[in-house]
Amino acid sequence: MAGALAIADTRSQFTDLFSVYQWLTVVVAGIVFGLVLFALVRYRRRGNEYPRGKDKHTVAESIYALVLTAIAITLVTLTFRTEDKTDAVAANGGVRVDIVAFQWQWRFGYPDYGKTVLGTTEHVPTMVLPVGTVVRFDGISRDVIHSFWVPAARFKRDEFPKRHTKFDLRFDRVGTYIGRCAEFCGLRHTNMDFYVRVVPRDAFQRWVKS
Template identity: 40%
Template sequence: MVGALVLSILIYGLIRFRRRDPQEVPRQVRYNLPLEFVYTLVPIVIVCTLFFYTVKTQNLVQAKADSTKVHQIDVVGFKWSWAFNYMEEKNPAVGANVNAIGTIESPPTLVLPVNEPVRFNLYSPDVIHSFWVPAFYYKLDVIPGRSNSFDVTPTKVGTYAGKCAELCGTYHSAMIFNVNIVPVEQYNAYLKGLQAQGRTGTFYGPLQANPQLQKKEGN
């Protein structure tokens, strides 16, 4: 719409004010203070307005929930998969930190409780990745040496796709995962299942998760 409007104005100006006489010289105007003031002020007002609403929306999107009521999940992006550390040691229904670790051949599944706030703390031991679940309408870079975080409250039960949104190397396309949003009772049962499998503790490095990685990387 904006492009069509601008193009229409340009075409109108080209036709309406075209030179009709080869000897015609346009009227020369050195300056026009009122006009210059207007076309300086208007862009400033537009930019300031956009900046205000951008900051307002950004603060709303990045607002953090009460840390005592949020489920903490440490997400580790590594070449070439994901690990999800569920920091539920203080959750009486679970009682331990547990993890789910993916590989190139077996992408992991991220399980989340519906209608409860979740905080993702993002880590990378190697290169920059980007944690993206399109259904969340939000993504955030996973940067080595820096912890990024954001909060989400899932509101709809279902299965969704997630992926790395940063070109990170040879097997970037393999960095996919699934997201299952389930009732909180099912979420707690899933974590208890991980605990029963011995998947307790946390994981922040790739070679533990994927023994084949050493061979693939030639290390």
């Protein structure tokens, strides 16, 4: 979606969507359990009386079907809208970062600055980014499927062999965030951690030139 703004904080997007699902779940569950309780009390067996058989309630059943259809359409529409927002790619990225995932580490490259950060078994890699700046990511895997995941941002993208995954992010708060591989990728999958360190722009410029 070229021309859109990069997503700054995907947490708010998914939290809003989850709230809709949560409240609909509560309402529907309340109605279902209420009707079951009503049926248990209202139609409990009395003496030797037997049920009369099936009664048709065409209007009530039609309303029920329409309500379910409306709920399904609403949830699907909101879900796809949220996905469109988180998949948005800005027209111009301020910083380019190439991600290479491999068993069982990460490599972060800054092609505009000729700088590379490589993780090892003894060293957890740290991706340094400028605050408030659109970052254009280009990810790929060197072997199996991995998944670039920053829990604090509620953002995850799978990285595939022989296929590039492009996405934008913007971090508006200075700080250090843990990142992980969210796709089981072998024996040392749990070792695939990394850090995202968001710094002021002048500090980022000093870092890439160091």
